[in-house]
Amino acid sequence: MATKKIILAEDNSTLSMLLKFRLEKEGYHLLSAVNGQQALELIETEKPDLIITDIMMPFVSGLEVISHVRLKLDSDTPIIVFSSAGQEEMVLKAFSLGANDFMGKPFSPNELMIRVNRLIN
Template sequence: MNLSKKIVLAEDNSILSKLLQFKLEKEGYQLLIATNGKEAVNLIEDNRPDMILTDIMMPFISGLEVISHVRNKLEMKTPIVVFSSAGQEEMVLNAFNLGANDFMSKPFSPNELVIRIKRLLQ
């Protein structure tokens, strides 16, 4: 199925991380979880994932810095989906300008995320 597809999830909310891990692994994806932006960058550099899911607001390195690092330093074209709480329109626009492929406002449906992931990985 999707077992060869690796996804890095950068999310500092452990409850949301566990929920998404359960849902995405059930769909057959291999999930690598980072609890902050620094861990995310390390996982991305070490594993070259097929997709990156990142929250914008994270400890140490923000999701925006993760996107910038992936696009500019690593020069990867990996699809990136960004999460953010409502009311952060400027950050969302910055994320798209830096190279994010999609955006989901928190709270969001894990089922909708799965559909977006499948669409981006086609």
């Protein structure tokens, strides 16, 4: 079976490394982007099985990433968004744009794995 590809858009390098380690340990192939612009480039070239994005990022936000994937690319690739506490409005907007799941930061990598597996297996 082909390895499932996940794109992670997260500007916090520590969290990014932690998630990369965890997802690769589970057998996924992870491509990291440090901002939304980079994420969009990766999404267009790599056609991932899942996208995980932070809402708040430099240049292009997670909301713009969702919007681009759903409207411009007309793709139903599952998207998990995460965000720091107290951004309920952003979360509601993310869902209205087409996000599939949400996690508040800080979150448990184990919980993320359950959500990832549920969306792409």
